[in-house]
Amino acid sequence: MTVTADAANAEVGAARRRKEDARLVTGRTRWTDNIVLPGMLHMAILRSPHAHARIVSVDTQPALSRPNVIAAFSGADVAATQGSLPCAWPVTEDIVHPDRPPLAVDTVRHHGEAVAVVVARDRASAVDALEAIEVNYEPLTPVLDLEAAVAEGAHLVHADKGTNKSYTWIFDSAEAGSGGAVADADAEVVIERRYIQQRLIPAFMEPRSVIVDPGAGDYTIWSATQIPHILRVFYALLTGTPEHKIRVIAPDVGGGFGGKLQVTPEEMITFFAAQRVGRPVKYTETRSDTMLSAHHGRDMIQDLRLTARRDGTVTGLSVKLLANMGAYLGLVGPGVPILGAFMYNAIYKFPAYRFECSGVFTNTTITDAYRGAGRPEATYAIERLMDELAVELNLDPIEVRRRNWIKAEEFPFTTVCGLVYDSGDYDKATDKALGLIGYDELRAEQQRRRTSEDPVQLGIGVSTYTEMCGLAPSRILGALRYAAGGWETAAVRVLPTGKVEVVTGTSPHGQGHETAWSQIVADELGVGFDDVEVLHGDTRSSHKGLDTYGSRSLAVGGIALVEACRKVRDKARTIAAHMLECSPDDLEFTGGAFRVKGTPEAAKTVADAAFAVFAAHDLPDGVEASLDADATFDPQTFSFPHGSHLCAVEVDTQTGKVNIRKYIAVDDVGKVINPMIVEGQVHGGVAQGIAQALYEEAIFDEGGTLLTGSLVEYTVPSSADLPEIISDRTETPATSNPLGVKGVGEAGAIAATPAVINAIVDALRPYGVDDVQMPATSERVWRAIRSAGGNA
Amino acid sequence: MSPNTPTPNARVSVNVDGTTYVDTVEARTLLVHYLRDNVGKTGTVVGCDTSNCGACTVLMGTTDEIGHSVKSCSVLAVQADGQSVTTVEGLAGPDGSLHAVQRAFHEMHGLQCGFCTPGMIMATVDLLQDNPDPTDEEIRDGLSGNLCRCTGYQNIVRAVHVAADYMRTGAPAEHEEVTTA
Numbered sequence: 018m019t020v021t022a023d024a025a026n027a028e029v030g031a032a033r034r035r036k037e038d039a040r041l042v043t044g045r046t047r048w049t050d051n052i053v054l055p056g057m058l059h060m061a062i063l064r065s066p067h068a069h070a071r072i073v074s075v076d077t078q079p080a081l082s083r084p085n086v087i088a089a090f091s092g093a094d095v096a097a098t099q100g101s102l103p104c105a106w107p108v109t110e111d112i113v114h115p116d117r118p119p120l121a122v123d124t125v126r127h128h129g130e131a132v133a134v135v136v137a138r139d140r141a142s143a144v145d146a147l148e149a150i151e152v153n154y155e156p157l158t159p160v161l162d163l164e165a166a167v168a169e170g171a172h173l174v175h176a177d178k179g180t181n182k183s184y185t186w187i188f189d190s191a192e193a194g195s196g197g198a199v200a201d202a203d204a205e206v207v208i209e210r211r212y213i214q215q216r217l218i219p220a221f222m223e224p225r226s227v228i229v230d231p232g233a234g235d236y237t238i239w240s241a242t243q244i245p246h247i248l249r250v251f252y253a254l255l256t257g258t259p260e261h262k263i264r265v266i267a268p269d270v271g272g273g274f275g276g277k278l279q280v281t282p283e284e285m286i287t288f289f290a291a292q293r294v295g296r297p298v299k300y301t302e303t304r305s306d307t308m309l310s311a312h313h314g315r316d317m318i319q320d321l322r323l324t325a326r327r328d329g330t331v332t333g334l335s336v337k338l339l340a341n342m343g344a345y346l347g348l349v350g351p352g353v354p355i356l357g358a359f360m361y362n363a364i365y366k367f368p369a370y371r372f373e374c375s376g377v378f379t380n381t382t383i384t385d386a387y388r389g390a391g392r393p394e395a396t397y398a399i400e401r402l403m404d405e406l407a408v409e410l411n412l413d414p415i416e417v418r419r420r421n422w423i424k425a426e427e428f429p430f431t432t433v434c435g436l437v438y439d440s441g442d443y444d445k446a447t448d449k450a451l452g453l454i455g456y457d458e459l460r461a462e463q464q465r466r467r468t469s470e471d472p473v474q475l476g477i478g479v480s481t482y483t484e485m486c487g488l489a490p491s492r493i494l495g496a497l498r499y500a501a502g503g504w505e506t507a508a509v510r511v512l513p514t515g516k517v518e519v520v521t522g523t524s525p526h527g528q529g530h531e532t533a534w535s536q537i538v539a540d541e542l543g544v545g546f547d548d549v550e551v552l553h554g555d556t557r558s559s560h561k562g563l564d565t566y567g568s569r570s571l572a573v574g575g576i577a578l579v580e581a582c583r584k585v586r587d588k589a590r591t592i593a594a595h596m597l598e599c600s601p602d603d604l605e606f607t608g609g610a611f612r613v614k615g616t617p618e619a620a621k622t623v624a625d626a627a628f629a630v631f632a633a634h635d636l637p638d639g640v641e642a643s644l645d646a647d648a649t650f651d652p653q654t655f656s657f658p659h660g661s662h663l664c665a666v667e668v669d670t671q672t673g674k675v676n677i678r679k680y681i682a683v684d685d686v687g688k689v690i691n692p693m694i695v696e697g698q699v700h701g702g703v704a705q706g707i708a709q710a711l712y713e714e715a716i717f718d719e720g721g722t723l724l725t726g727s728l729v730e731y732t733v734p735s736s737a738d739l740p741e742i743i744s745d746r747t748e749t750p751a752t753s754n755p756l757g758v759k760g761v762g763e764a765g766a767i768a769a770t771p772a773v774i775n776a777i778v779d780a781l782r783p784y785g786v787d788d789v790q791m792p793a794t795s796e797r798v799w800r801a802i803r804s805a806g807g808n809a
Numbered sequence: 810m811s812p813n814t815p816t817p818n819a820r821v822s823v824n825v826d827g828t829t830y831v832d833t834v835e836a837r838t839l840l841v842h843y844l845r846d847n848v849g850k851t852g853t854v855v856g857c858d859t860s861n862c863g864a865c866t867v868l869m870g871t872t873d874e875i876g877h878s879v880k881s882c883s884v885l886a887v888q889a890d891g892q893s894v895t896t897v898e899g900l901a902g903p904d905g906s907l908h909a910v911q912r913a914f915h916e917m918h919g920l921q922c923g924f925c926t927p928g929m930i931m932a933t934v935d936l937l938q939d940n941p942d943p944t945d946e947e948i949r950d951g952l953s954g955n956l957c958r959c960t961g962y963q964n965i966v967r968a969v970h971v972a973a974d975y976m977r978t979g980a981p982a983e984h985e986e987v988t989t990a
Binding site: 034035037038039040041042043044045046048050051141220221222223224269270271272274303304305526527528529693694696697700701702703704705727728729733735736737738739741742765 | 835837845850851852853854855856857858859861862864896897898900901907911912914915916918920921922923924925926927930945948949950952953954955956957958959960961962963964965966
């Protein structure tokens with residue numbers, strides 16, 4: 018067998034085009050809604066028009082006489098067996114955790130909550146028959162305002178709980194022993210601000226869809242989910258079906274951004290429907306359903322107090338949060354602000370820190386993870402505050418950051434939260450970004466425009482961020498009361514002809530794992546990129562895994578893959594040595610093959626070993642006839658990508674219109690497997706960060722009706738609304754894993770929002786503006802200028 | 810009309826990706842549902858219910874032309890009667906070779922999850938019919954009826970430029986893979 022002369026690591030680091038694309042650009046896709054099973058029925062859901070109401074009665078009987086209708090039922094019909102949807106992150110011991118029935122039984126608590134269903138031969142018949150269902154509601158007063166919800170005498174979302182407060186979670190560096198007390202901090206300068214993180218909707222492009230085939234008690238479930246493995250566990254726990262009788266498949270999944278990190282009412286209701294009718298049932302939501310029912314993100318009030326000395330050194334930070342949980346607790350919803358808790362100190366050496374968060378119920382759609390999950394909110398707060406401090410001290414915003422951030426030579430650095438940052442170089446990334454944007458020239462232009470009172474003002478926004486990725490060390494998750502671990506698993510199977518099947522516990526939905534994982538395996542085993550097939554998202558092929566979220570797939574799952582490959586290589590080495598009649602110690606693995614040291618032409622590949630194993634005629638004694646291996650990796654610590662994003666905006670002070678003139682993203686995500694994919698992740702993340710800054714907000718009216726219930730009102734930006742992004746990287750490898758990787762999925766969404774708002778506020782400083790509420794629409798910017806008394 | 814009265818049916822004959830299909834459909838059937846449920850063209854997808862996302866974009870015209878882009882959620886199947894419809898599944902050559910636009914999206918990483926991609930590709934085909942050499946701004950305006958949540962559009966814009974090049978000057982037969990950063 019020929020041995021290629023490729024240098025080691027030929028694949029890792031290459032901008033390989035994606036394997037996934039072949040089916041995606043030709044339409045040969047397997048979205049859940051594309052799947053049709055013999056005898057399959059369709060389900061439609063009747064949703065509450067009220068934000069808060071008692072259900073007096075539901076009559077599904079009239080729907081049954083409609084054509085093609087097989088079944089119709091309401092929450093009352095399944096009340097005894099439907100159980101409660103899970104919250105896997107009860108962040109405190111005394112958390113108030115109300116039941117969340119998949120189908121509402123006696124009370125609806127948000128607009129769009131599922132009330133009853135129809136199962137019919139076709140989708141149109143099911144939808145048509147919904148109108149025959151009669152529901153009598155007795156409207157109750159909705160609780161909508163976060164602060165009012167926790168005020169004395171507030172109406173209650175859950176009357177039996179006696180409070181709208183779910184939990185209060187506190188971190189204090191003095192108590193933790195990781196820092197001082199904020200009360201004792203030097204306070205020559207005090208910056209106090211309130212920022213509002215508006216509610217967002219993840220708005221993945223593929224609406225969620227689920228099919229449950231009840232088989233003969235052995236269930237096969239297709240779902241447009243990020244978490245097939247976790248979903249399977251909860252199906253078993255919630256329905257009492259033995260876990261080994263449940264197979265969950267996440268086929269092609271059209272985006273998630275955290276929005277498909279959920280065990281949904283729809284998944285459970287479809288299960289009950291299929292169980293009742295004994296036939297496969299499909300539910301595919303409309304976009305309007307998605308907007309109402311799929312979880313939302315953000316929605317927090319942040320009260321912040323930063324203290325500093327006049328030389329710009331920050332001495333302490335206090336954060337008080339109200340976090341809107343919505344009507345119930347989502348799968349990881351309570352933990353989202355807690356993920357942010359460790360990031361308010363960001364890249365800085367703050368000596369004292371206190372964080373207090375209360376999770377609050379309101380009569381709104383639940384909130385949960387959305388790209389960045391807690392970390393964008395934290396980064397926004399601190400990066401806005403650092404700009405305010407700079408203004409207070411008349412320092413350049415870069416300079417005030419430099420005076421506080423951790424220097425490259427200070428890593429590993431233990432933060433005021435007790436996290437150990439393993440590596441980073443904030444000067445390097447920032448200097449690169451400053452060069453790319455032409456910082457000094459822009460500042461000069463800004464000065465000219467200010468002097469000439471140009472109606473179009475220029476602002477430059479800075480965002481120097483870090484994030485914690487690679488969720489997560491299981492022990493830390495346990496200490497934070499998260500129900501699951503944070504390990505990931507991979508299996509590598511070498512087939513007789515030397516082709517390789519990889520089974521991963523990650524569950525990609527746009528991230529390109531099939532491509533990146535193939536690159537890793539190609540280098541580790543000396544096989545071709547095209548000789549690797551990556552299997553994922555099916556619990557029958559990958560029996561365990563913790564799926565894809567929190568920028569964890571490469572930083573955790575990738576390491577499991579490397580470890581599995583190295584086990585395979587060790588096995589192959591023994592066999593190659595036997596074939597070459599030498600000791601395994603005499604072999605080196607180079608150029609894709611095991612070579613006898615000093616005699617490189619004597620070589621055997623992994624493929625050679627695979628065929629020898631297949632035949633098994635002449636294996637060394639005690640060696641099993643297998644080149645397969647698996648590995649499970651549990652990280653010891655998080656990874657900490659960082660970067661410096663700079664944004665230049667022009668603000669028309671007469672109209673409030675904001676135009677992003679230049680956007681620079683310099684990210685340090687450690688070692689890169691595929692720079693093309695990394696760049697794509699940065700682009701998409703930045704787009705979502707800009708969207709929070711300028712365009713998107715989920716709005717409920719005073720009755721609790723979602724006003725932004727479609728893509729007409731909820732303004733996901735189009736190509737015409739977004740700028741070109743200039744992205745670059747520095748590369749400071751993580752020292753906490755053998756690949757040196759850190760994660761990139763959320764970086765852009767974390768960094769971009771404060772960069773944009775800082776730029777807008779920077780442009781408007783001469784007008785007395787020190788904040789603009791997000792999304793900074795033209796109207797809001799125009800009003801901010803006027804209410805600041807500016808002369809625009 | 811009483812609730813139990815079926816909606817009126819209509820007979821349609823539609824050429825989809827080169828094959829003529831004859832069906833009886835409910836008059837209210839949307840073209841996108843006809844394509845997916847009757848013809849089995851599941852490459853064309855539904856992303857919204859307000860004609861905002863463009864994921865369902867196909868080309869529709871008379872039988873002797875490739876047609877212009879329509880959002881197939883905003884067209885009734887009966888309106889496509891006698892028309893020719895091209896979906897993303899009908900773009901590749903008979904030998905399976907990718908259309909220049911498909912190839913450019915792949916080469917420039919103009920897709921991630923790929924759900925918007927069929928509509929984005931079809932809208933691009935139409936854009937380049939009208940304007941074979943668009944500027945960045947013309948591309949961004951031309952595709953503003955198609956939403957993508959993954960890419961930030963930047964690589965889509967790059968892909969459209971590359972596709973335009975291929976369509977004007979002919980695509981290189983064996984395009985070299987980029988293998989180093």
